[in-house]
Amino acid sequence: MLVLDDLAVRYPGEPRPVFAGLTLTAHARLTTGVHAPSGSGKTTLLKTAALLLAPEHGNVTLDGSAVNGAGYAVPRDVRRKVGIVFQSPRSSTDGRLTLRQIICAPLSHDRGRLRPRHKDTAELVAQLTEQVQLSDDLLDRLPHQVSDGQLQRACLARALALDPKVLICDEPTAMLDAPTTAVIMRLLRAHADAGAAVLVASHDLPLLDATCDHAASLAELQSGDEVT
Numbered sequence: 001m002l003v004l005d006d007l008a009v010r011y012p013g014e015p016r017p018v019f020a021g022l023t024l025t026a027h028a029r030l031t032t033g034v035h036a037p038s039g040s041g042k043t044t045l046l047k048t049a050a051l052l053l054a055p056e057h058g059n060v061t062l063d064g065s066a067v068n069g070a071g072y073a074v075p076r077d078v079r080r081k082v083g084i085v086f087q088s089p090r091s092s093t094d095g096r097l098t099l100r101q102i103i104c105a106p107l108s109h110d111r112g113r114l115r116p117r118h119k120d121t122a123e124l125v126a127q128l129t130e131q132v133q134l135s136d137d138l139l140d141r142l143p144h145q146v147s148d149g150q151l152q153r154a155c156l157a158r159a160l161a162l163d164p165k166v167l168i169c170d171e172p173t174a175m176l177d178a179p180t181t182a183v184i185m186r187l188l189r190a191h192a193d194a195g196a197a198v199l200v201a202s203h204d205l206p207l208l209d210a211t212c213d214h215a216a217s218l219a220e221l222q223s224g225d226e227v228t
């Protein structure tokens with residue numbers, strides 16, 4: 001479970017925080033949606049939830065333990081509990097790496113911690129690619145040789161590689177067609193059903209209402225009322 005309590009986040013040199021007084025709980029086994037218009041702070045919120053940005057004020061608690069700082073200041077064992085899928089698969093992948101290398105990237109930092117039921121990386125990659133419905137022949141292609149939807153599925157496989165307890169997705173279906181959107185949202189549901197907390201932000205309120213256990217707007221999260 002991830003708890004964000006009374007958060008304010010301000011970028012260096014900016015006069016005002018992007019948001020303040022924001023409280024949100026992402027529960028295990030549930031998908032939580034955050035709805036907000038473009039430019040209002042969704043990505044900032046999700047980067048804070050993913051322990052990539054430190055709040056100016058407030059507390060981030062993961063599985064009952066307070067998290068201090070952000071990025072490499074956070075111990076690896078804590079960081080690896082959180083996976084993130086960014087809005088743009090093109091800007092969140094290295095164009096020189098094949099899809100297989102992209103999916104394997106978290107494992108190269110975490111060799112000793114492959115998920116227990118997998119004997120080796122190849123077996124895990126095979127399972128992840130099947131899960132996200134990527135065909136084998138795409139794995140040795142570079143990002144410019146696949147579609148946005150295929151690359152976003154590789155990004156989701158990368159985020160799932162360490163079996164994160166908290167999976168965070170920033171507009172994961174932006175630019176995707178309806179069938180690919182349905183695949184991605186079903187995968188997020190399945191990861192929640194397997195025990196994770198899933199936090200999704202989107203400008204698409206009907207999508208969040210249709211696919212999340214509960215959804216709230218960024219404004220509601222700052223209202224001081226408990227959002228359920």
Ligand SMILES: Nc1ncnc2c1ncn2[C@@H]1O[C@H](COP(=O)(O)OP(=O)(O)OP(=O)(O)O)[C@@H](O)[C@H]1O
Pocket residue numbers: 011012014018036037038039040041042043044045203
């Ligand atoms: N690194 C940064 N430095 C200063 N300001 C920033 C930085 N990144 C974002 N901002 C500002 O913070 C505000 C929120 O940006 P953010 O990217 O979180 O919004 P968003 O809701 O995710 O937008 P979109 O849906 O368009 O991606 C915007 O006003 C943006 O200009």
